Amino acid sequence: ADGAADVTDTTKAQGHHLHHVTVTSGSIKVGDRVDCQIDATLRNRTRLNHSATHLLHEALRRELGDHILQKGSLVDSQRLRFDFSHGEPVSAETLASITAMVNDQVRANAEVSTELMSMDDAIAAGAMALFGEKYGDEVRVLTMGADGFSVELCGGTHVSRTGDIGLFWITGEAGVASGVRRIEAVTGEAALTHVATMSQTMQSVCGALKATPETASGKVEALRAEVRDLEKESARLRQKLATSTGGDLTQDAVEVDGIKVLAAQIEGATASTLRDTLDQCKNKLGTGVILLAAVDEGKIALVAGVTSDTTDRVKAGDVIKHFAGELGGKGGGRPDMAQGGGSDVAALPAVLASVPQWVATQLG
Template identity: 40%
Template structure:
C-alpha cells in the first residue's frame, strides 16, 4: 500500500520517492504496534468477562469500555460486538459519562485553569504599552527601573519585607522561562532594598516578569535596581541548551533526517529532548550519538548567533519547528559545520564550555515520540562518578578488581543459568514421575475419561509437560491440572485430538481461571492460565466437571 501511495503522489510531493524505504519501515512498525495494542486490549476484555462470570452479572462496565477506547483505541462498537457474542450488556451510559468527564478535563487543561498572576500582569502591561528590553545575551547584570509591581494579579505601588510580588523592569538580564528553557534566578538591590529573584517568566515576547521576594527594605515603582543573574546556574543552563542543539544534530546524523524536536526542557540540572522516532534507540546508536556530541564539545567550536529575515534563515538550512510561529526577523544560533537552529534561548560562547556530555536515559514518551535525558559538565561528571562508585562496590562484593568485575559477573551468571537449567530438568523429571499419580484420579463419566488434579509446586513449563504426558497416557479424554507456586496458581487444560470437536481446552482453562482471579487461553487441545487467588484453586479445578456429561 505504501508503495502505491508513493507512486501516486510523487509528482506532487517529490520528496516521497526518496523516503519510500523509511515510509515502509514506519508502516510496518505501526502495524506491529497496533496488533500488540489489540492483543493487550483483548486481554483486558477477557479479564472483564471473567469478573462478570465470577459475580454472576450480565453488564460490561462502562469505565472498562472507556479505558479500552482511551488507552487501546478500541472503538466502543467493537466492545459492544464482543459483549453481544458473550451475551453481556454494555453499560453505554457509564461509557458516555467517562467520555464527558474526559472532555471536561481536556477543556479545563486547554484553558489552563485559572489565569496565572503573570498572565494577568502581562495583559495589563500590554494594554499600557509597556515592554521590557532583554540584555541577557550580552551580560548577567544590568541597572533597571521598576516599571510595575503586581501582587496576586493586582497592581500595587510598593511591597515590604518578606512579601512576594511580580516585578517588571524596563530592562532585564534575566531570561524568562520560554521555549523549554528554565528562567533565570538571582538577586536585585538598590536604594536600600534587597530582593531575591526566585524565577522569571516570559508570558509574551516583549515582557519578562520576575517573581521577587523582598529580603530587606521597601520595593517601590520607579526606583532603580541593580539586577544580577545567578552566574553558575545560568552557565550550566546555557551549556545544556547548546548541548540540546548538538544532540539533535547527532540524532539526525545517526538515525536519519526524520528526527524532529517534539518538546524539550533545558535547566541547570539536566536537559530533556523529545523527538520523533518510531522505535527504541539501540545502545550502539546512543553511544554513537554521545560520541558525536562530545567530539564537538572537545573541538571547542564557536557558537555564533545573528538576527536575520526568517526566509533567509530557512533558505540557509536553519532548523525550524513545525507549528511554531516565527517573527519576520529571527535569531539563528549556529555551531559551524554541526548545527543551525532558530532559537531565542541563551547559549555558551563555544562548545568547550559544555565540558562533557552524558546520556542518562532513553525511552518512549508517546506513540512515535522518544525522550532522551542527558547531563553536561558537573552533572555528567557526577553521574560518571556514581557509576564508578557502584562498579567499585560490586567489585568489592565479588572480591575482584573493578577491571575484572564484569568477567566475574558473567561467570556467575553462567553458573546460575546452568543451575536453573538443572533445577528445571529435575522438576520436569519429577513431573513425569507424577503421571501415574495423576492418572489414578481419572474417572469416566458420560463416556469421557476426565481428570482434574492439584499437583506439587512447579513452573508453568513443567506443568505443561506433565499435562502432555497425561494426555499421551489417556489416549482419549480431557484434563485440568493446577498447582501453587510463588504466590500464584498455574492451570493447564488439555483435550486429546479426537475430542477437540466437542471440547476446547481454551474455554475450559478460561472458566477455571475466573475462579482464581486470572485469565489465559490457548489452543483447543492445550491451554494455560494463571491467577492469584490461591484459596480458590480447588474451586477452579472442580470447574472441569461442569463440562463432563452426567452419567
C-alpha cells in the first residue's frame, strides 16, 4: 500500500474486531498489505488510566457500598472518566479517602495478573462482571492490588504492576443523570502536572490573601463575611438614597389632565434602587404616572408606577411595554407597577421626554 492511516478506534461486531482509521496520506484499498506500528507512548498512558479505573471502581465500592455499579467509562491517554450508580454527591472528604485508597494500591506496586477461565470459575473466584455485558464461555480475569484488591473480568490492556500508575488524582465529581455520578481523574505524568498546577495556583491565592495554605480557607471565609456586611450596608445606603432622590425628583413632575407625570433617568442606580425610588415617588406625588430609568454597562433598566387611583385610566404594564419597545427592549407587569429593559441608550433622553405626551394620548 502507498498510503498511511492512524487507527482512531476499535470495535467488535459479529465476532470480528474492526479498526477505525483516518487516512493521513495516499490511499488504502481492500486487499492491501499493511505494516502496523504501535504508538508506545499513547498505549502506555492509556494503560495507566485503564488500570486506575479498576482500582477506582473497587475503592468506590469499599468506601460507598456494594450498590456501586459501573454505568460507563472512558479511558484515553490523557485521563479517565468513570460513571457509577450512586444517589447523591460524593463529599470532598470521601473523595480524598478514595484517592488515598487508590494511591495506597499504587504504592504497593503489586503485580497485575491475568488468567483465562470459565465464567463459572471466574464468579466463584470473586471476579466482578459488568451488568449488561456479554461474555463468552471463556473469560479473562484481571487481578490487581495488594491481597487481590480488585478482581474483574476485562480483556483490555493494563500495567504490569500497580506502581506503574505512578500517581492517581481525582479532578472532578458530578452528576450526569438521575442516580448516576461521574468521577474524572488523571494518572502518571498528567497527575503530576495537575498537582503542580494546583500548587502554583494555591501559592498565587495565598500571596493575594497574605495567607498560608493552612490559613487560606479561614481568610476566605472572613472576606466573605466582610462582603456580606458591605452588601447590607450598601443596601441600607441605597434605600436612604432612594428616599432622598424620590423627594427631589417629584419637583420635576408635570401635570397632564389633572395627573402628575414624572419621567427621569437616575445616575448610578440599579434595578433594585429604581424600585425603591419608585415607591418614594408614588408616596410623594399622591396621584400620578412615573417612569424611571437607569443605565448600567450599556443596558437600560426601567420601572413604571401608577398610583391606585389612576390605574383605571393608565396602567404601568402598558407604560413599560410601550417605552421598553421604543428602547429596543421589552417588559411588563401589574397595573400599578411594572419593569423592563432596553438597549438603545442614545434614544433614552428623547423617549423620557415623550412620556407626558403619551400619557395625554392615553387619557384622551
